[in-house]
Amino acid sequence: QSALTQPPSASGSPGQSVTISCTGTSSDVGGYSYVSWYQQHPGKAPKLIIYEVSKRPSGVPDRFSGSKSGYTASLTVSGLQAEDEADYYCCSYAGSNNFVFGGGTKLTVL
């Protein structure tokens, strides 16, 4: 199972919006509505911010939103804040009880 494809880096100024893509195949992103996104600050454990493509867990700001079209899922962070600077990983269910992560995107708030 190959890793999902994410851009290595993304950036935006405070208050702006940034979108991070996550591209897979028909066997993972394109085949299931079970894409999740995780935020990871340096030295910390990942934190779930989006599940089932577009749902937010309790406590996650609505500045974070998710979507999917075809084989590509996207995470949009609106109204960028300094604390949003982190690594972001997508993950998809890949059938046969397997999961696959993306390679991660480092988000820089300029």
Add this chain to the structure above:
Amino acid sequence: EAQLVESGGGLVQPGGSQKLSCAASGFIFSGSAILWVRQASGKGLEWVGRIRSKRNNYATEYAASVKGRFTISRDDSENTAYLQMNSLKTEDTAIYYCTRGLELAFDIWGQGTVVTVSS
């Protein structure tokens, strides 16, 4: 507060074995799937495997990279899950996280435990 705490990491020689523990508190452990995810230094996340709840017959699934070498188990009476790692390779060196599965996502994470495979 729902929490997972990993332990058991350390230095092990190639070909050796190591057993990690994942202690849960603050939620109904017995009804939850538990997964293991690892992260090599400076690298991305990699799913290792999953153990389901008793309702799902404690079914286990593993990534191809560890299948046949790693075994996940659980003791619901102790609210603890385990990752038994055998025939370890240098490429297994990573931070190992346990996490709770929810709707095919991972909503509670431990702080991780470091496993270093080196001679």
